[in-house]
Amino acid sequence: xxxxxxxxxxxxxxxxxxxxxxxxxxxxxxxxxxxxxxxxxxxxxxxxxxxxxxxxxxxxxxxxxxxxxxxxxxxxxxxxxxxxxxxxxxxxxxxxxxxxxxxxxxxxxxxxxxxxxxxxxxxxxxxxxxxxxxxxxxxxxxxxxxxxxxxxxxxxxxxxxxxxxxxxxxxxxxxxxxxxxxxxxxxxxxxxxxxxxxxxxxxxxxxxxxxxxxxxxxxxxxxxxxxxxxxxxxxxxxxxxxxxxxxxxxxxxxxxxxxxxxxxxxxxxxxxxxxxxxxxxxxxxxx
Numbered sequence: 058x059x060x061x062x063x064x065x066x067x068x069x070x071x072x073x074x075x076x077x078x079x080x081x082x083x084x085x086x087x088x089x090x091x092x093x094x095x096x097x098x099x100x101x102x103x104x105x106x107x108x109x110x111x112x113x114x115x116x117x118x119x120x121x122x123x124x125x126x127x128x129x130x131x132x133x134x135x136x137x138x139x140x141x142x143x144x145x146x147x148x149x150x151x152x153x154x155x156x157x158x159x160x161x162x163x164x165x166x167x168x169x170x171x172x173x174x175x176x177x178x179x180x181x182x183x184x185x186x187x188x189x190x191x192x193x194x195x196x197x198x199x200x201x202x203x204x205x206x207x208x209x210x211x212x213x214x215x216x217x218x219x220x221x222x223x224x225x226x227x228x229x230x231x232x233x234x235x236x237x238x239x240x241x242x243x244x245x246x247x248x249x250x251x252x253x254x255x256x257x258x259x260x261x262x263x264x265x266x267x268x269x270x271x272x273x274x275x276x277x278x279x280x281x282x283x284x285x286x287x288x289x290x291x292x293x294x295x296x297x298x299x300x301x302x303x304x305x306x307x308x309x310x311x312x313x314x315x316x317x318x319x320x321x322x323x324x325x326x327x328x329x330x331x332x333x334x335x336x337x338x339x340x341x342x343x344x
Contacts (some may be wrong), residue, residue, distance in 0.1 A: 062290040066303045069286035076279035077139075077152055078318060084143035085273045089265045090273060091136045092251040096276025098244040106241045110240025115238055124228040125239060128221055129246030135217040138245065142210030150190065151309040153327075155218060157187040157334055162219030163301035170223055171230070172300040182337030183302070189330030219301075226297040229288050236288030240281045291308035300339045309335055 081240045082088045109115050140183040142151040161180050167173040266273070290300050309331045 059293060059295070062293045062295040062300075063303070065286045065290040065293075066295070066300055067306065069283045069290075069312055070304050070307035071121060072270075072279050072286070073304065074152075074307040074314060076276045076309075077277070077311055078294035078314045079272050079275045080140065082316075083269045083276075084140060084265065086265050086269055086307075087144065088137055088139055088251060088254055089262045090269060091133075091140055092255050092262075093266055093270065093273040094277035095136075095244050095248045095251065095278065097274055098281045099241065099248055100340040101278055102237060102241050102244075102281055105237050109235055114235065116223065116233075118232070121228065121232050121234055124224060124232060125234065126223050126246065128239060129227065129243040130247065131217055131221040131224060132243045133250055135214060135221060135264045138210065138214045138217055142207070142214055145210060146207030146220060147315060150207030150327075151214070152209045153190045153331060154187050154208055155214035156307060156311070157183050157306045158212050158215025159218030159222065159303050160302035160338070162216060164298045166219055166223035167226070167301070168296040169229060171297055171312045173287045173296050179302065179313045179337045179340035181304075182333055182340060183301065186330045186334030188334075189333060207291060222301055223299065226291050226300075229292045230297075236285045237293060239288065240285055303318070303337055306335060 080090075080094075086093075106115075139151070139155065161183050164180060166171075216228070224240060228239055229236055287300060287304055292295060
């Protein structure tokens with residue numbers, strides 16, 4: 058894995074934590090907010106896609122179209138699941154759990170589909186870190202409604218992360234689809250699928266977004282950028298079983314943002330859990 062690829066993934070991790078912080082602030086808006094930032098993403102990144110089209114760098118095949126559509130559906134489910142999780146639980150629980158289970162399942166997918174060897178000890182540490190964050194050192198935390206919601210929605214989101222990560226890695230590595238094209242078409246599909254929801258009650262949608270358009274602008278610009286950087290690293294030849302865990306350095310950043318900016322409770326157990334997760338990421342990357 059080249060130094061340039063490492064830089065792309067690290068930069069993506071910080072950007073990813075930033076847009077998740079913004080999304081948490083708009084959690085009460087729900088699917089309408091997902092629609093709004095997808096609209097902004099489609100508009101903002103369209104010139105880049107059009108330029109590639111005019112340069113003749115976009116070549117569609119049946120397999121490519123199928124993978125792009127599948128990616129869009131999984132990304133839509135991910136966005137809605139993540140937003141719902143932020144409505145029911147703390148960022149500092151949902152975010153690390155989601156980003157921890159994602160690379161674990163992605164590594165399994167990389168082994169099954171792409172033939173990359175799994176990295177066992179790092180995965181064990183990732184799971185341990187998730188347990189520390191979710192329970193804060195107390196197994197009784199699983200019986201607490203808020204803790205259960207955070208783990209449940211975080212794990213579901215992590216499963217969807219793994220799904221789109223493996224699908225998208227195959228699309229850019231094996232099918233040669235440009236990262237920005239894959240992400241833009243995915244956003245366009247989500248926009249189309251959510252449009253009927255907004256058109257069913259436009260006044261309600263407009264009212265729900267009042268005061269949140271600035272946040273939607275930030276998420277709409279940053280969310281695609283963070284993922285395009287990850288896909289660019291994969292296109293450069295970096296293995297998925299390394300990239301998927303490396304980008305989860307954003308978990309530590311996200312937990313600290315939850316504590317410092319949102320004033321969420323992030324005690325020593327959660328911070329320790331994030332540390333274990335990061336150590337697991339290091340082992341996964343080095344093995």
